[in-house]
Amino acid sequence: MKLAVNLPGLAMKNPILPASGCFGFGKEYGAFYDLNKLGAITIKAATETARYGNPTPRVAETSSGMLNAIGLQNPGVDSIMEEELPYLANFETPIIANVAGSSEEEYAFVAEKLSQSPYVHALELNISCPNVKEGGIQFGTDPTLAASLTKQVKAVSSLPVYVKLSPNTANIVGMAKAVEEAGADGLSMINTLVGMRLDLMTGKPILSNKTGGLSGPAIKPVAIRMIHEVSQAVNIPIIGMGGVTNAEDVLEFLLAGASAVAVGTANFRNPFVCPEIIEALPGVLERYGYDSIESCIGRSWNHVSN
Amino acid sequence: MIHQEAVTVMSNKQIAEATFEVELKGACVEAMTTPGQFVHVQTGGGWEHVLRRPLSIANVEDDVVSIVYKVIGQGTEWLTNQKPGQMINVLAPLGNGFPYEAIHNKRILLIGGGVGVPPLYYLGKKLQERGNEITTVLGFQHKAAVFYEEKFQSLGNCYVATNDGSYGTKGFVTDITKELYPNMDHYFTCGPTPMLQAVTKQLPIPGHVSLEERMGCGVGACFACVCKTTDAHDPKGYRKICQDGPVFEANKVVLT
Numbered sequence: 168m169k170l171a172v173n174l175p176g177l178a179m180k181n182p183i184l185p186a187s188g189c190f191g192f193g194k195e196y197g198a199f200y201d202l203n204k205l206g207a208i209t210i211k212a213a214t215e216t217a218r219y220g221n222p223t224p225r226v227a228e229t230s231s232g233m234l235n236a237i238g239l240q241n242p243g244v245d246s247i248m249e250e251e252l253p254y255l256a257n258f259e260t261p262i263i264a265n266v267a268g269s270s271e272e273e274y275a276f277v278a279e280k281l282s283q284s285p286y287v288h289a290l291e292l293n294i295s296c297p298n299v300k301e302g303g304i305q306f307g308t309d310p311t312l313a314a315s316l317t318k319q320v321k322a323v324s325s326l327p328v329y330v331k332l333s334p335n336t337a338n339i340v341g342m343a344k345a346v347e348e349a350g351a352d353g354l355s356m357i358n359t360l361v362g363m364r365l366d367l368m369t370g371k372p373i374l375s376n377k378t379g380g381l382s383g384p385a386i387k388p389v390a391i392r393m394i395h396e397v398s399q400a401v402n403i404p405i406i407g408m409g410g411v412t413n414a415e416d417v418l419e420f421l422l423a424g425a426s427a428v429a430v431g432t433a434n435f436r437n438p439f440v441c442p443e444i445i446e447a448l449p450g451v452l453e454r455y456g457y458d459s460i461e462s463c464i465g466r467s468w469n470h471v472s473n
Numbered sequence: 474m475i476h477q478e479a480v481t482v483m484s485n486k487q488i489a490e491a492t493f494e495v496e497l498k499g500a501c502v503e504a505m506t507t508p509g510q511f512v513h514v515q516t517g518g519g520w521e522h523v524l525r526r527p528l529s530i531a532n533v534e535d536d537v538v539s540i541v542y543k544v545i546g547q548g549t550e551w552l553t554n555q556k557p558g559q560m561i562n563v564l565a566p567l568g569n570g571f572p573y574e575a576i577h578n579k580r581i582l583l584i585g586g587g588v589g590v591p592p593l594y595y596l597g598k599k600l601q602e603r604g605n606e607i608t609t610v611l612g613f614q615h616k617a618a619v620f621y622e623e624k625f626q627s628l629g630n631c632y633v634a635t636n637d638g639s640y641g642t643k644g645f646v647t648d649i650t651k652e653l654y655p656n657m658d659h660y661f662t663c664g665p666t667p668m669l670q671a672v673t674k675q676l677p678i679p680g681h682v683s684l685e686e687r688m689g690c691g692v693g694a695c696f697a698c699v700c701k702t703t704d705a706h707d708p709k710g711y712r713k714i715c716q717d718g719p720v721f722e723a724n725k726v727v728l729t
Contacts, residue, residue, distance in 0.1 A: 191694035195716070198475065198692075211696075219701070219711060222729065224687045226697040228524045228548070235689065240696045242709070373687075383523040412520055432523050435690040436515060438477060438564065 168449040172206070172427055172460050174404050175327035175352040176289035177261045179206035179427060182460055183417065183445050186408050186431035187211060187265035187291060187331070188237065192251035193258075199438045202258045204445060206427060209355075210251070212267040212293050215276050217243040222375040227364045232383030232410070233432055234362050236376035239267050239296055244277045252286045261288040263329065266320070267296060274306075275319045282324040290326050292317065292351075295333030295358035296380075307333035307358070310345035317349035327352035329406060332397075334360050334389055343397040355406045355429070356397065357390045383432040384410040391423045398424020399468050412440065414447035418455060421463035475567060475692065476501035479560040483537055485553065490617040491544045492588070493553055494531070501565050502536045508596035509570025509663075509683055509720040512540060513691040515562035516548035525564060526552070527688045527715070529663070531591030531621075532598070538565075541591040541620070567691050568719050571596050571661055571681055578604045579658040583625070584646050584672055586612040586664025590621055592683060593663055597628040608632075608657065610649045612668060616640035647671045654678055666728050673723045680723035686714045693717075701727040 170181035184207040190196055192210050202208060220240030227234045241247065247264075255262050264281040268274035274292065281287050294306035294313055306312045313330065320328055330346040332339060334357040343354055359380025364373045372378070390409025398405055407425025411417060412433045420428045433440040457463050480499030488494045497512075505512075513525040526548050532539040542549055555561060573596060581600050583593040590611055597607050607629035613619045616639035625631040632649045633641030642649055646668060654660070654676050662672045663683035673682060689697035693716030700718075701711050703725055712718060712726055 189690075189695060191696075195690070195692045195694040199477075217710075220696065220699070223698060223700070225699075226524070226687050226689045226695075228522060228546075231521050231523065233523050233689070235695075235697065237696050240699065240711075384520045433520075435695060436520070436523050436525060438690075438692065 168452060169459055170445070170448060174406070174426055177207050177263070179261065181206040181445050181448065182421070182427040183441055183448070184209055184263070184406070184427060184429050185434060185441055186429035187293070189431040189434050192247065193255050196434065196438060197254070200442050202255075202260055204442045205260050207261045207263055208255065209263040209265060209291060209429060210247070210255070211241055212239050212265040212296070213241055213244040213247050213277050213281060214239060214267050215244060215273045217241065217246065224374055225376070227373040227379065229362065229364060229381065230385060232381050232385030234364055234374060234379030234381055235359070236374045236379035238376065244280045248280065248284050252284055256286045262286055263289045263291050265291045265293050265331070267293040271316055271319050274316055275323050278320040279323040282326045287326065289352075290320065290324060290328045291355055292320055292328055292330045295331050295335075304333055304335060307342070308336050310341050313342060314345040314349035317346045317351050321350040329353040329355045331355040331358055333358045334386070334393060339393045340396055340400045343401050347401045347403050351403060353404045353406065354397065354401065355408065357386070357393055357409045360386055360389065382410065384412055386410050387416065391419060394420065394423040394425050395467055398465055414444050414451040417444060417448060418451055418463060421460065422465070422467045424465040424467065426464055474504060475564060476504065477562065477564050479562050482555050482557050482559045482561060484557055485555055488541065489620040492541060492618065492620055493544065494539055494541045495552065495555070496537050496539050497561060497563070498537045499563070500536070501563065502533060502538045505530055505533050505538055505566045507566070507570035508573065508599055509592050510566040510568050511719065512538065513564040513567055513688075514552065516551045522548050522551070524689060525691060527567070527691055529592040529683070530566070530595055532595050541588060543588045564691060568715055569717065571683070571720050573599045573603070576600060576603060576605060576659065579606070580656060581605045581607050582650065582653060582657040582660040583607060583609040584650060584660060584662040584664070585609070586646060586668040587614070587618070589664030589668070589683070589685065593661060594621055594624050596661055597625065601628050608653060610634070610646045610653070612646040612664065613640070645671065647675050651675060670728050673728065681720050682723050682728070683720045684714050684718055684726070684728070688715050691715045700729070703727055
């Protein structure tokens with residue numbers, strides 16, 4: 168079965184990619200399997216200068232999920248380009264670089280730099296990180312700010328730009344349409360949902376940041392619902408994510424309207440989860456009567472084209 | 474080389490209050506030659522528990538590894554119910570352990586607190602093989618929590634402190650180590666952060682600490698478990714506990 172999908176800037180041999188922040192810069196999982204197996208790789212967010220992130224504890228498990236508040240720790244865009252990207256150049260897998268910042272200027276600075284790397288094929292605009300005090304999610308909850316930021320980044324970058332949407336908003340369709348109108352080439356959705364867990368002994372939040380982003384299977388129904396709504400309202404492709412653990416989940420995301428599917432938290436439980444999903448995907452598509460990835464996309468609402 | 478393997482439970486028994494020792498048999502045990510490394514254990518069926526539990530290696534005999542764990546939540550509760558013959562998925566061995574290989578004929582002080590005690594036993598065995606003289610100081614909350622005392626006694630002198638004085642010396646490990654350290658060459662310690670802070674502050678001799686932290690991936694990809702370096706000129710300024718550690722030279726990383 169043909170698994171290849173073509174998204175702006177990304178000629179993917181299959182629709183599976185690891186999600187940003189869950190795969191570092193590739194090296195750690197490259198020790199487990201050949202990264203050429205992946206459809207694409209999304210690397211960890213880059214900011215203008217190095218960021219240490221939040222104090223620990225930064226993670227806490229929840230039922231079928233986890234909270235994280237890493238706080239965009241990264242060595243800064245220059246170091247990423249010099250120290251991290253050359254390793255990924257050993258693979259033919261297209262690279263999506265995640266761009267973060269605390270101001271429009273910082274996003275534009277990072278995006279412009281990363282666009283100059285021969286190893287980066289697309290940008291993912293992180294306007295949805297819930298774990299930093301400035302920037303991040305504020306751009307992801309205000310359609311006007313999000314659109315303005317998208318325009319700025321598009322103006323300084325020749326690469327396709329995927330805007331990563333936050334589920335922490337009352338109007339996900341409005342956000343999606345605003346960034347599409349501003350020139351986004353695609354959407355990534357969803358980022359984590361803001362949550363909290365308390366320590367029963369101390370009565371205080373477990374995470375030092377108090378709140379964290381909820382990911383894992385617990386959020387999958389939210390992601391499916393939002394992709395189902397947004398994919399009917401926009402004409403740009405969606406990289407779907409949120410609690411994917413197996414090939415059946417991938418099919419569900421495709422049916423909801425995603426064109427590719429990212430795997431995040433599941434990598435932590437099973438480092439081989441991405442290649443295992445890729446291997447299982449043709450069988451699962453066949454079992455449910457599909458003969459291609461395209462024939463699944465948006466099937467939950469688009470009965471005409473099928 | 475990190476292995477993901479379904480290993481077989483050989484035994485799983487309570488050894489102290491809320492503390493269990495599980496023996497696991499598998500091919501990956503052969504790679505567990507360095508004390509201080511850890512095993513990342515999958516708990517529960519399905520996806521209710523999305524994170525593995527990082528548990529330190531207490532001992533290795535042939536192809537069987539012993540792990541001591543404290544029951545603190547649903548994941549470790551699940552682990553207590555795994556019976557001999559059942560399989561557990563592990564990712565191992567992970568991290569960098571204690572640098573013991575070049576240490577010969579020295580006077581070694583092992584200082585453990587609570588579930589920080591186990592990795593020091595495997596380390597003590599390796600150090601004893603190299604002609605080192607082992608002295609151990611163990612700290613527990615109270616008598617019911619004490620374990621492995623006799624194992625450490627087989628390596629050399631072993632002193633126990635309990636917070637409430639219900640067993641051994643009343644107080645903290647540092648109440649004992651303050652008398653011992655002038656006759657020691659090197660220390661290794663693992664336990665709760667306040668204990669590590671007190672120990673590293675008290676002891677002027679060379680030492681290594683093993684850190685505990687809530688972990689995500691366990692392999693260095695997610696940046697959940699990091700600590701700052703004490704050297705302001707360190708180019709990175711941080712270390713990943715799972716990948717660069719969990720063992721660090723004392724006073725090189727900030728204990729928080």
